[in-house]
Amino acid sequence: MPCDSKSRISELKNNLGRQVTLSGWLYQARSSGKVQFLIIRDGTGLCQCVVEKGKVPDELFEQLRHLGQESSLTITGSVREEQRSVGGYELAVTDAKIISPATDYPITPKSHGVDFLLKNRHLHLRSQRQWCIGKIRHTLIDAIRRFFNDNGFTLIDTPIFTAIAAEGEQTLFEADYFGTPMHLTQTGQLHLEAAAMSFGRVYCFGPTFRAEKSKTRRHLTEFWMVEPEVAFIDLDGLLELAENFVSFIVAEVLRENKGRLETLGADIAALEKIKPPFYRLTYTEAADILTSQKTQDFLAQELQELQNQKQQIENKISELENKSASGGLKQWQKDKIAAELIELRTALSETDTKIENNPKHAKLAAEFTWGKDLGGSDETIISQMHDKPVFVTHYPKQAKAFYMKTDRDETKVVLNFDLLAPAGFGEIIGGSVREDDYELLVKRIKEQGLDMKNYEWYLDLRKYGSVPHGGFGLGVERTVAWLTGEQHIRQCIAFPRMMDKVYI
Ligand code: 4AD
Ligand code: MG
Numbered sequence: 064m065p066c067d068s069k070s071r072i073s074e075l076k077n078n079l080g081r082q083v084t085l086s087g088w089l090y091q092a093r094s095s096g097k098v099q100f101l102i103i104r105d106g107t108g109l110c111q112c113v114v115e116k117g118k119v120p121d122e123l124f125e126q127l128r129h130l131g132q133e134s135s136l137t138i139t140g141s142v143r144e145e146q147r148s149v150g151g152y153e154l155a156v157t158d159a160k161i162i163s164p165a166t167d168y169p170i171t172p173k174s175h176g177v178d179f180l181l182k183n184r185h186l187h188l189r190s191q192r193q194w195c196i197g198k199i200r201h202t203l204i205d206a207i208r209r210f211f212n213d214n215g216f217t218l219i220d221t222p223i224f225t226a227i228a229a230e231g232e233q234t235l236f237e238a239d240y241f242g243t244p245m246h247l248t249q250t251g252q253l254h255l256e257a258a259a260m261s262f263g264r265v266y267c268f269g270p271t272f273r274a275e276k277s278k279t280r281r282h283l284t285e286f287w288m289v290e291p292e293v294a295f296i297d298l299d300g301l302l303e304l305a306e307n308f309v310s311f312i313v314a315e316v317l318r319e320n321k322g323r324l325e326t327l328g329a330d331i332a333a334l335e336k337i338k339p340p341f342y343r344l345t346y347t348e349a350a351d352i353l354t355s356q357k358t359q360d361f362l363a364q365e366l367q368e369l370q371n372q373k374q375q376i377e378n379k380i381s382e383l384e385n386k387s388a389s390g391g392l393k394q395w396q397k398d399k400i401a402a403e404l405i406e407l408r409t410a411l412s413e414t415d416t417k418i419e420n421n422p423k424h425a426k427l428a429a430e431f432t433w434g435k436d437l438g439g440s441d442e443t444i445i446s447q448m449h450d451k452p453v454f455v456t457h458y459p460k461q462a463k464a465f466y467m468k469t470d471r472d473e474t475k476v477v478l479n480f481d482l483l484a485p486a487g488f489g490e491i492i493g494g495s496v497r498e499d500d501y502e503l504l505v506k507r508i509k510e511q512g513l514d515m516k517n518y519e520w521y522l523d524l525r526k527y528g529s530v531p532h533g534g535f536g537l538g539v540e541r542t543v544a545w546l547t548g549e550q551h552i553r554q555c556i557a558f559p560r561m562m563d564k565v566y567i
Contacts, residue, residue: 073107075142075152084139085110085154088189089130089165091172093395099127101156102149103138104189111145112138112154123159132171133189135162172398174405181553182566188557195323196555199316200543204268206315207289207537210308211266216291219258221251221267227517229253230464234273236284247272250536253466253521255292256497259532260524266291278562279439280551281489283540285560292534298478298496301533302454305482305492306339308537309452313337316546329548333450333486342453344445346437346476349455352448353428353441361448362425369418376411380404413550436462437481442489449485456480465507467495468533480535488545494535501525 070083087105094100099114116124130136140154170186180187187193211218224240225248235246251267258265268289275282291304313334317324324331344352352358386392387400424440431441437455445453457476460469467477479495498504504525508518543555553559558567 071107072103072105072110072150075110075150075154078142079144079152080142082139082141082157083154084137085112086137086162087135089132089134089136091132092130093393094128099124101127101130101138103136103154104194109149109191110152110154111148111150112140112156114156114159119156119158126161127159130161131164131166131168133165133168133186135165136160137162173401174409181559181564184558185567191326193554193557195320195326196543196547196549197557198323199320199327199547200539200555202319203312203316203543203546204287204539206312207268207539209315210311211289211291214264216264216266217258217262219251219255219262219265219267220269221248221254221258223248223269223272225254227253227521228513229466230273232513234275236272236274249273250288251290252292252534252536255290255534256521256524256532259292259294259534260528260530263294264291265293276562280553281439281541281544282562283552283556283560284562286541286552286556287539288536289539290534290536292532294530294532296496296533297531298456298480298533301494301496301535302341302343302456302480303339305454305480305494305535306341306452309341309482309492310338312542313546324547327547327549329546330486334546336451338451341451341482342449344453344455346455346458347433349437349441349445350431350433352445353431358428358444358448359425362421362428362444365447366418366421369414369421373411373414373418376407376414380407380411383407434459434461439489442481442483443487446483446485446489447487449483451485452491453483453485454480455483463495465511465513466497466504468498468531469503478533482535484541484545486545488541491541491545492535492537494533496531496533499525499529499531501529 070078070085072085085103085105087103089101090104090109091102092099097116101112101114103110103112114124114127137160138154138156139158140156142152143155144151145153170183170190188197224238224245226245228235228246228249229252230249234249238245238247249271251269255265255267266289269287270285271288272285274284293304317331317334321331383400383404387397424444427438427440428444436458445455456479457470458479459475460477463477463479467479470476470478477495481490482492483489484491498507501522504522508515540552540555543549544552549555553561
C-alpha cells in the first residue's frame, strides 16, 4: 500500500483507502477500554484516529491512552470514510510516534473565563474557534488585496511614524523620534492622497493606532485597515466602489469558509444576501429614524425577544445541570456538558447585558439631536433594522474630520459616508470625498486648531493640479466580527491590543 509520509488532514479525501502519516497535536481523546478515539489537529483540520487494541503494539496502546492534550505526535493509519467523524474521514491507526508529550495543558475542554483565555492567547490560538476565525481572516485579507489588485489599484505603503494627524489629536499615540515628537499613524489616508495624484487609484493596507479611551467591543488600540483612494471620483462613485468591494469580499469568504462559518454559528443565509445595492440613508434621515416611534416600538419588541431568549437559555442550563447531577456519565460526557454550560452562561450574560442596555439605548435614540455624531448604540439600532449594509451619508460638518469636503449645496454637511454592517454590527467603513479647495481646507485646518506647518505638504496637493478625489477605510477586525458573528473584535485578531489589556 503506498504510504504518504507528509499527508495533511485537509488532503485525506484524496487518500481514501491509503496508508498515511499525519503530524500534529492531540486535541481531544476518549477511550472505551479496547478502543481509543484520538482527535488530532495538524493546522489544516481535525481528524478522528481510531486505535484498536491488538492493532498496535500493547505498549504503544498504553502510551496513547495516557497521552495528554496538546502532546505532539505522528500517527499512521489507513483512511476511511466515516460520516459521523469530524471532517467526514477517519484514520484506522496502525502506528504512532510521540514527539513531545504534554501534561496538564491549561486550556481543557471545560470552559474558561474571557480573561483567562486572553492571558493564554498564545495557547488559545490552537482552539477550534480561534483557528476558524484566523482562517477566515486570512481569506478576507486575500480577497481584499485581490479586489484592489484586479481593479487597477496600486499598493502604496504609507508610513507608521507621522507628524500629521487626521482623525482627531486626542487619539494619538506619541512617539519620541530622535527628540522630535511624532506619533503612530491613525490612517494612511493623507499620504495616500498624495500617491493618488501620481497613480490615480491606490490603496494602503496596514496596522493603524488609536489611543481612544474606549473599552467597547468595537475598539482596539491597534487594528488593521485597508484604505483605497481614487482621483476623479464623487460620493456616488465611492458608494458604488464600496458596495462592490464589500459584496466581493463577503462572497469570497463564503466560498472558501462555509464549514468554518458553520462551526462558528455564523448567519450564512444573511451573508448570502450581501449584494449591491446596499441601503442609502442621509444622516438627517437616520436622525429622524432614531427619534421616531418606529424605533421605540422596534426596541420594545427587541426587549421582549431578549427576555424570551433569556428564558430559553435558563431552561437549557437547568436541564443540563440536572443531567450532570443525575450521575452515570462518562468523563467525556461530563466534559461535554461542562463546555456547553460555559457557552450557555456566556450567552446568558451577553443577553443580560443587552436587556440592561435596551432602555438606555432607547433613551439615547429618543434624545438624539441633529449635529451629534452617531454613537455606537445609534449605529447598532440602524444596523439592526436592516438586513443588508446601510450607507449613512452627509454628516454634519461639526461632527467630522477637517479633510472632508463641504457639500456645496448644503454647507452644514460634508460629502462623507459610514457603512454600517447589518444585524447590529455597526460601522465597518468610514470614507469621504476630500476637500479639494485650497482656501476652504486652510480654513478647516485652522478651525480645528491644528498646527499649519505639519499640513503644508498636504495643502500642496490642492495647489498643484487639485482634483475631486476620495476614498475610505475598512477595519479588518470589525469586518471579521460581522462575518463570523463574533460579539467582540478582540477575538478577530491573533494578539489583540486593547486600552486596558495587553497580555502577550
Ligand atoms: O472611520 P475611520 O476613523 O476613518 C478613517 O480613518 C479614514 N481616514 C479612512 C479613509 O477615508 N481612508 O476608520 C475607518 C474604519 C472604521 O469604519 C472601522 O471599521 C475601523 O476603521 N476602526 C476601528 N477598528 C477597530 N478599533 C478602532 N479603534 C477603530 N477605529 C476605526
Ligand atoms: Mg468612522
